[in-house]
Amino acid sequence: MDALKKRRLSLMKRLVTLIFIIVILWASSLGTEVSISSLMDGLPGMGSLFLEMLPPDWSYFSYVTEPMLETIRMAVIGTTYGAIVAIPFALLSSRNVVKWPVIYFPFRFVMNLIRTIPELLLAALFVPVLGIGDNAGIMALSVFSFGVIAKLAYESIEAIDNGPLEAMTAVGANKIQWIFYGVVPQVIASFVSYTLYCFEINVRAAAILGYVGAGGIGLYLNNTLKLFQYQRVSTIIIYTLIVVVIIDMISNKCREKLI
């Protein structure tokens, strides 16, 4: 009797969940006025745009190499700054490193707050402050990387083996030695791996930051699109694709070696 009731209850739960999801989907599509028919109407336009992109303007490659390098440089510097600031934050947010909630809760709060801001919004905030150009982009990527790396690093710090920490306490190490001999060697590999992962994300992000005036290849993408130079647009897209794939490949290989 009881088992039957439970079974009915769980069936009901599933049904309610399903209805809930359908309602949300329906309400969302209503609100954004998306429809299959409008997508169909747009198809020919997409086709002609695609044709206009062909063939890519190959001579434009050399012209956008400098902004492409600038994009990568922004990602490198942004990731590095972010990673450096993330180290103390990650340590101070970890319950097994700092025993007092008074310290780790505020640090976690700041970390989580920063992590909620998307990089494009950060860039849009920094452009008026630092002016148009790669400095704003670098700052945006630094803050964004900080959020990603600090969060991942603190989670892996909290998951480390407590044994070596106990051993370092027992040998009479002070707190800093305790961190460098007990914590750091246990998390350094994942930390580097997260930083590389964040670098991959940043290269992709840096490619569009130019849209809000924060330097890099995005600026050129924006300009060529506005001037209807679709053959140049396709050059930029292909170039970005190649660079992102190569960087992802190298970074992935490095990360495999680390773990």
Place this chain on the structure above:
Amino acid sequence: MIEFKDVLKIYPNGTKGLNNVNIKINKGEFVVIVGLSGAGKSTMLRSINRLHEITSGEIIIDGKSITKARGKALLRCRRDIGMIFQNFNLVKRSTVLRNVLSGRVGYHSTIRTLLGLFPKEDINIALNALKRVNLEEKAYSRADELSGGQQQRVSIARALAQEAKFILADEPVASLDPLTTKQVMDDLKRINKDLGITTIVNLHFVDLARQYATRIVGVRAGEIVFDGPVEEATDDVFSSIYGRPVKQDEMLGAKV
């Protein structure tokens, strides 16, 4: 000398870990603490170097109270006490040598140890410590490449590199097989004899306790119920410590 004076340890949930413990352990002794699991062996050992804080009473080490020690003084006290753990507690990703050298950090400035700039002397101390446990050739291997018994001997080398006056070993052989158990216990015994390091070991194997100890301390429900030379620790004594006859699986022989 280690001296417990009216040591009381009450856990937050109200259980008495140690109940009015008074004991003196003299220099050069090889003391084995026996008792059922949960009897307070580990609490007793860990309260010596304050990995566990006691509720009241005092523990005196070579005339200085570690209970009252604060800051640097506490670190100095701990530096003199090497500790061996059941799970070895090595940093698995680091080399054996780096693990052994971590025992030296208490002797140098923070900045020096952070940069890993140990003097040549310290490297020699560490290598000698490894030689004592016959693992010199493993110095540059990663710790997790070693077997359990070898890892435990590395942790003994760490305590040696620490130039500890005391070694506390908390169930050092509980996760080892009988053969490596013998090697680890032999190493501990040899170090105790050769260097005169006072050694206190928690064990739950009755026959091992008899074989290696010079003095046996029996603990039950946080109280010392037996304390005497190994010759006096008869089967009846063990039964009274355990509150029941000794079982077969409490003999290492049974484990083979």
